[in-house]
Amino acid sequence: MRRSILTVAAAALTVTAIGTEVSARDLTVVSWGGAYQEAQRKAYFEPYIEQYGPLRDEPYNGELARIKAMVETGDVTWDVVQFEAAEMVNACFEGMIQPLDWSRLGNTDNLSPLAKMGDCGIATIFYSTILAYNGDRITEDVPQDWADFWNTEKWPGKRGLRRTPTFTLEIALLADGVAPDEVYDVLSSEGGVDRAFAKLDEIKHDIQWWEAGAQPPQWLAAGDVIMTAAYNGRISSAVDEGQPFEIVWNGQVFTLDGWGIVSGTDNLDEAYDFLALTNVVENQARLATEIPYGQMNGKVVDMVSAEVAAKLPTNPVNRTNEVQFDASFWIDNIEEINERFNNWASR
Amino acid sequence: MSDPSLTRFERNSVRLTFAAAWLVILFLVLPIIVIMPLSFTGDTLLSYPINDWSLRWYRVLLEQPIWGHVLKNSLIIALASSALATVLGTLAAVGLTRPMCPARGTLTAFLLLPMIVPIIITGVASYFFYTKLGLTNSFAGMILAHTILSTPFVVITVSATLQGFDGNQRRAAYILGARPLYAFRTVVMPQILPGIVSGALFAFVISFDEVIVALFIAGGDQYTLPRQMFSGIRENLDPTIAAVATVMIVASLIILALAQYLASRTKRRFTR
Amino acid sequence: MSATTVDQTDDQGGKTQASKTMRGQLRRANRARRLWAAALVAPLFLMVVVFFALPILGLLTGAVHSPEYVQTFPRSAEVVSQTDSFDEPFYEALYQDLLSAYETRSTGVAGRRLNQDLSGFSSMLRSATRAAVRGEAPPEGGYRDWFATQDPNWIAAEYQDAIRRTVPIYTDIFLLKAMDLERGPDGGISFVPEGRDLFIDVFIRTIWISFQVTLICAVLGYPLAWALTRASTFWRGIMLLGVLFPFWTSLLVRTAAWMILLQREGPLNTMLLGSGIIDSPLTMVFNRFGTIVALTHILLPFLVLPLYSVMRSIPNDYMRAAKGLGARPVRAFLGVFVPQTMPGLSAGAVLVFIMSVGYYITPALLGGPNDQMISYFIAFYVNDTINWGLAAALALDLIVITMILYFIYQKVTGTTRIGLGA
Secondary structure, three states, X not given: OOOHHXXXXXXXXXXXXXXXXXXXXXXXXXXXXXXXXXXXXXXXXXXXXXXXXXXXXXXXXXXXXHHHHHHHHOOOOOOEEEEEHHHHHHHHHOOOEOOOOHHHOOOOOOEOHHHEEOOOEEEEEEEEEEEEEEOOOXXXXXOXXXXXXXXXXXXOOOEEEEOOHHHHHHHHHHHXXXXXXXXXXXXXXXXXXXXXXXXXXXXXXXXXXXXXXXXXXXXXXXOOOOEEEEEHHHHHHHHHOOOOEEEEEEEEEEEEEEEEEEOOOOOHHHHHHHHHHHOOHHHHHXXXXXXXXXXXXXXXXXXXXXXXXXXXXXXHHHOOOOEEOOHHHHHHHHHHHHHHHHHHHHO | XXXXXXXXXXXXXXXXXXXXXXXXXXXXXXXXXXXXHHOOEOOOOOOOOOOOEOOHHHHHHHHOHHHHHHHHHHHHHHHHHHHHHHHHHHHHHHHHHOOOOOOHHHHHHHHOHHHHOOHHHHHHHHHXXXXXXXXXXXXXXXXXXXXXXXXXXXXXXXXXXXXXOOHHHHHHHHHOOOOHHHHHXXXXXXXXXXXXXXXXXXXXXXXXXXXXXXXXXXXXXXXXXXXXXXXXXXXXXXXXXXXXXXXXXXXXXXXXXXXXXXXXXXHHHHOO | OHHHHHHHHXXXXXXXHHHHHHHHHHHHHHHHHHHHHHHHHHHHHHHHHHHXXXXXXXXXXXXXXXXXXXXXXXXXXXXXXXXXXXXXXXXXXXXXXXXXHHHHOOHHHHHHHHHHHOOOHHHHHHHHHHHHHOOOOOOOOOHHHHHHHHOHHHHOHXXXXXXXXXXXXXXXHHHHHOOOEEEOOOOOXXXXXXXXXXXXXXHHHHHHHXXXXXXXXXXXXXXXXXXXXXXXXXXXXXXXXXXXXXXXXXXXXXXXXXXXXXXXXXXHHHHHHHOOOOOOOOOOOOOHHHHHHHHXXXXXXXXXXXXXXXXXOOOXXXXXXXXXXXXXXXXXXXXXXXHHHXXXXXXXXXXXXXXXXXXXXXXXXXXXXXXXXXXXXXXXXXXXXXXXXXXXXXXXXHHXXXXXXXXXXXXXXXXXXXXXXX
């Protein structure tokens, strides 16, 4: 990052450097860890290894800094990385990931038009942030929407929310009665952000903040929280393992994640092979079966069981009052709102 | 303890203080002890009472290759960095305790800085710097960073034993015609060896326990035990973590015993 | 230091030839010994300089060094620094800059930097770049108007000010920001508006949590250290084990232990509920309570050990003498014993304070958002938002605080003794 003397010293040292590997690096794919990455292992990583050769996968938690540092110094050790929508746009715009050549992505005929995430990204899942609760702890008179999430008198106990303003402000406005398709209009308008924070104020002391997607199901199981915002797939995975969790689809915040190829990678061909493999419809169906996230290929819905289809966020039945996550709003405003969010959460 | 010259008030105060001291010791020890039985639960929740005792989570530990992998990494990094730190730290400590050492105070203060500067800063700074050298995501980088972090402890322990060392012995060796290196090896070394070993032990533990630098520098191939525990605690706090913790507690008890043994040996040597 | 003393005494001594030779020999011998000592320290010294001091200096320069704009948009930067006016030449240069930055795919680097200053630049730059690349060439001489049609903010004074602030390679914006200050359009420094201030609070909180932890450590550690000096050899051994066992146990294990112990359905709540002391589980984790308890647990040995080693060296005679002279026990204790333990207590306390000021792992895992200390925000700005300038400025502040404390510590303990007393 900082040039000048240090770079010179650094360069001098590199000459005498201790053990810099020269050998070819295996294709390295980076995703969000936990149950999701396990599902990806079965659907994508293992088939890749079988078909093409070695692949290494690593978990991360959205640390763009690592990629930026890699690209700036040319020491690229990650090849294919999964991004959230807003980060994808930023990463592309800053040259951290490279424009994709769609002719090398395999069969993209049946992909959703949303799959093209700017110049550099290809979407891999639709997922949503939903309200979840433990069916053993709330048995009758269950919560129906985010307004109920705010009702601490009827359902006392902690609530889990993601420790970022993204998703959280949307949820707060939904709870405050804003229509799903007006959420970003309100947020962009004068006082809209204030309104969201004012709503969050109401339950501030009942919030337990999570940072990793694996935390909410764990807290629900342990009874640390009575209900929580969570990624739908993580909750469904826990249900598959026998947890009595319930999902409230009403008011889901719907968004997508995608793959990007890190600029300057030595494994470009392998990276394209991998992305092409993730576009094979059978593999996508396998992923949806392992963890119920929506797939880009429209045919997947016909290939999975009805039971799986019912759990997908893309299922029309589940899409009542959904908010479509607006990446461009957040790209512009994340810095300023982060400041406010940290300030607010600190008090 | 019961001194007859003390008044009743004093005796009571003494008793009360001892009671308080034991309570503090309980506070220090109990939380660590309490999680050990939880690793033998057959349940998935970490809570008492344990109805169903089982070795289930130790089996999980053995079946998941990741734990063996990170343990191996931790051992490699800790062994290499403590060896490096011990050599560098011992040499420096010997130099620093020489009567002719220039600018000793400033130099010592400087060499101890890695222990004082918050590790988050060392971690972030090393991260930016090592990236330029291609040392992030490499064992070399982890070893180097851990060496830096642990040298102050070697310098401290070795200096401490050297301060108890009588310089006349070395001078006597010189007069008898010993060359400096020979004198060091045969006269100084044996006497400060306990200090060196406990410095090495310290360095080993510092590296074996370090997580912040690992968070920034280690790639997936270099994940260490604490780094994996950090993810585990945050993402999946199940009894596997208690099992790992139990194994590590037993390991630390062994190290503690070793350290105590060395300390008692050092003390015996230097009581004049 | 001792070398100069030798020289001085020699100067005062005789000036004969013999003494001159002696002096020369002595000086040579001393030089050789100095070199020897220096050579022994050199390897570690060099290593600490290169792999510790240099990286930290590099990190800290990032607090003021911010070349993103100039590197990405050199032409318009030139215009601004030459003329300081936002007219046609500026917008024409910016138009060219957008095209060439698109080629090198670096627009976002300046975009992020500008957006950190004022929200909105990211999408303004994206849409303008798209339009420019599409070849929507502006009418002759109409670059300013062209930008205005892309987004009226391009010609707004507020946004021009932000560009003006971002152009210089050296900036104080991050240093100011780390203290909740900002520079107004007139160049004056003022506090950021309420609702956006954060860091003064974070610093106060960091100091306050560290202070509480230090105080609790002192209150718990003092009787323990005293009891250690009074116990019989056997019991002292047992008690020392009790102090050293957590000290040698992995930090992550201890943090995990507290996390398990304090959680809602963890052992402590179960016990309290079972014994009827409480009727509903207490929240003890992800809040200030959990943070302070765990920090105290982790740092307590660092206070007890130096304190114990000082107390051990205090002879009992003074207390007896004071009492023999008629002082009441409490007075003898406070007036005679306690003052003698102060070096150990203050050394331990400063050590605990230094360590807790920079703590990261434990608050990150056991605290909620309003228990996060300065370290958390350094990691946050490095990793999550890539605001490396701000992270560096916060790191600088943290280093300054730590160095002041280290200085105090050295004054308290005397220069080279930083032993842990065990």
